[in-house]
Amino acid sequence: MTTAKATRAAIYVRISQDRGGAGLGIARQEGDCRALCASKGWDVVDVYPDNDVSAYSGAPRPKWQELLEDIHQGLVDAVVCWHVDRLTSTPRELEDVIDLADKRGLELATVSGEIDLATPTGRMIARMLGAAARHEAEHKAERQQRQRRQAAESGRVAGGGKRSFGYEDDRITIRESEAEHVREAARRTLAGESLASICRDWKGRGIVTVLGIPWKPAGMRRMLASARISGRREHTPRSSWEGTRPLLGEIVSDAVWPGIISHEDSDRLRALLSDPTRRKRHGSGRTYLLSGILRCGKPTEEPEKACGWGMVGRPRSGVPRYVCPNTPGTDACGGTATNATRTDEHVRDMVLAAFDSPVFMKRLRESDEDGTELYEKVRADEEELEELASDFGARRISRKEWMVARAPIQERLELNRAKLAKVSSKAVLLGFVGSYDDMLARWERMNPSQQRAVISSAVRAVHVLPANPRKRWDPDRFVIDWIA
Ligand SMILES: [Zn+2]
Known part of the structure; x- marks a missing residue:
């Protein structure tokens, strides 16, 4: 060694x-x-x-x-x-x-x-x-998580980050110039307008985020779905994140700051914007106002039964048309087509004329469903579902019991939510209807998304019958299925 x-x-x-x-x-x-x-x-x-x-x-x-x-x-x-x-x-x-x-x-x-x-x-x-x-x-x-939750429950202002759109730097005082836009976006979204459409409009009007940049649909979605703008605090446990913060947290308390929109509107927006089936619409190229609303009415081999397939926009030689799609793998017949521009105008005129009638107005005002009552039913069912979930979470009931108890409530909830949506669209219409000329002027100023919201509030579907080869334009081909 x-x-x-x-x-x-x-x-x-x-x-x-x-x-x-x-x-x-x-x-x-x-x-x-x-x-x-x-x-x-x-x-x-x-x-x-x-x-x-x-x-x-x-x-x-x-x-x-x-x-x-x-x-x-x-x-x-x-x-x-x-x-x-x-x-x-x-x-x-x-x-x-x-x-x-x-x-x-x-x-x-x-x-x-x-x-x-x-x-x-x-x-x-x-x-x-x-x-x-x-x-x-x-x-x-664990302690930090608890502190965050306690802060949420006590409705205090969360620190850090930029101020929120609609509020001043103290996060409590409403900035009215922006709050007005929050209300506008909420109203338009509830009326069925797409977020992309509102963002485009705002860009044109120079309405920007707190960072001074144009609004994008994702950001607007978060803003409108936040409990914050209704003066409530929500808590999103870190454990529920999957990469990004989920859109909706659990509403835990009234906040110290005032709301810009009502709790009711906020709940509707949250339900609407978190709905996974909500359709994404893109605004490139020509908008086919009635795609999905038009149904192919060509008879089938079965008696009394039409094709019924939703027609889609598809131009031929540069002319916009609606066609029954001959998509392989579906049973759409592919046998009906109509000029899109003329069809849009025709259906618009039919709808505006109906709105102009005293009968329609009367029916609209005498809405048999009370929105507030429906809203309370929806809230009660949602709360019951939450309670069941927490019972299951705490193992007071089994998974099977939970599923069984949940099913009927969910069914009722979906029904009432659909009714509530209808009541909301009636509210939209009350602000739109007037004389035919007034409505036409308003219509011209609307974007396709707004126009579609108006039509959908009154029309369930438009059935398009096969063309008569002897007529160039045949208004009788269109059969309107009115709501109520
Ligand atoms: Zn067809």
Whole structure:
């Protein structure tokens, strides 16, 4: 044996936010570790600094990997760190270190206390220290979550980030110039207009976000679906995130700030905007106002039964038309077509003429369904569903019991939601109807999405009969299926 080589020590330092306030910066850790090495007579071969956001986030630690590699290569005899909780972030990682101590005689020294991994007692201490640190971090995460929830429940203002559209920097005072636009967007969305259409209109009018950029549909969707604009706080537990924050959180309290729109409108918007079947409409090219509303009325071989397929926009030689699609794999007949421009005008005239009639107005005003009552029914059912879910969550009922109890409520809920939507569209119409000429003037100023909302509020479908080859334009081909 030659003279004993000095122990080659690697210093591992790590900065993470869980000790941020304790003054344990990387420099301080390194200085303390170097002093420890000097007192032990160890040579410092290298310093491995990792900078991760949290000790327990499972974020990659490249320098730690490098250190393990160097230990395996036999370049390092000892590891020095400030505390066991700096060294490993999971019990499994600690076991890896203990294994290395076993197999390679790796020594471990920490500034906060002697740990001899060669002895069972030393290992036990290391494991306990690691477990304690982990417990502390988990407990801290839980505490933060609880604090966030408490803040949400007490309706306080959440800190950080930009102010919200519609509110001043204090997040409490309503900025009326913007609040007006929030109300407008809510109204138009509830009337069935697409978010893309509202964004286009706002862009033209120079209405921008708090960042000073034009509104996009995704941002508008979040704004309109937020409980915030109705003066309520919602809580979205981190555990419910799937990559991004879910659109809807759980409404936990009335907020300290006032609402811009009513709770009722907010709930309707939230239901509408979170509906996965909500159709996406894109505004490129010509908009076919009546696609989906027009139904192919060509008779089939079965008596009394028409094709019934929804007609779609499809130009021929540059002329816009609606056709029954001959899509392979469907039983659409592909046998009906009509000029789109003339059809749009014809259906518009039929609808406006109907609105102009006193009978229609009377029926509209004598709505047999009371919106408020319906709304309360919907809310009650939603609450019952939530209660059932929490009963199931707390294991007071079984999954099967939950499913069985849920089914009839959901059925009723869907029915009432559909009715509520109809009441909402009637409300839209009340603001639209007037004399034929007034309506026509208003119609011309509307975009296709708004026009479609008006038609859908009164018309369930328009059946298009096959063309009479002797007539160029035949209004009798169109049979309107009116709502109510
Ligand atoms: Zn057809």
